[in-house]
Amino acid sequence: MTFIIPNRYFSDGDRRIKMDQDITLSNLCPCNSQLPYSECCEPYLLGTKNAPTAQALMRSRYSAFVTHNADHLIKTWHPSCRTPSLRDELIATFPNTQWLGLHIISAQENPRDNEAFVEFSACFIEINADDKQYLHERSRFLKIDDCWFYIDGVQPKVGRNDPCPCGSGRKYKKCCEHNRK
Structure with a gap:
């Protein structure tokens, strides 16, 4: 399976990655882990692990958005959050959004706990929009x-002088800041 990534840049920490080529999912995983897709997110999306x-x-879940895998997204949403219209809502967003990159900011996990938090920034562009946008969330x-589920998230307030959540290393x-809606 191949997904076309437009000629855009995404920052991951100190690296500026030019994403202007086809990404074959048998190669790199779209989650930006730098691992092969088959060794990273594919087993989770297929339901084998x-x-x-x-x-x-x-x-x-980010890879599921990239690959339009509504089944995985629904399966990994906490059961209390699943609505009857969830599948249709997800499918409606797929053709209008192109995901460009994921940057994990922090993860607070304790193997003995049943609750964890992951702060991330995901870069995307909406079809017919000129500028890339960022979703910054603490999920x-x-x-x-023994199964993890996404339950909710909040968008942290970023101060103007804070590091940009996109991972560029520059101030927000x-x-x-100009891309915030």
Whole structure:
């Protein structure tokens, strides 16, 4: 399976990655782990393995958005959050959003706890939009019977002088503040 990534840049820490080529999912995983897709998110999306950590589940959910895998997204949403219209809502967003990159900011996980938090920034562009945008969220995950589920998330307030959540290393006011809606 191949996904076309437009001629855009995404920052991952100190690296500026030019994403202007086809990404074959048999090669690199779209979650930006630098691992082969077959060794990273693919087993979770196929349902052959459960994500062992909240961060692994977060990465697999991002890959599910990239690959339009509504089944995985629904399966990994906490059962209390699943609505009858969830599948249709997800499918409606797929053709209008192109995901460009994922940057994990932090993960707070304790193997003995059944709750974990992953803060991330995901870069995307909406079809017919000129500028890339960022979704910055601190997601909460719950573990039930050794399976992690996404339950909710909050968008942290970023100060103008804070590091930009895109991972560029620049201050927010000099980087992505103008892309906030």
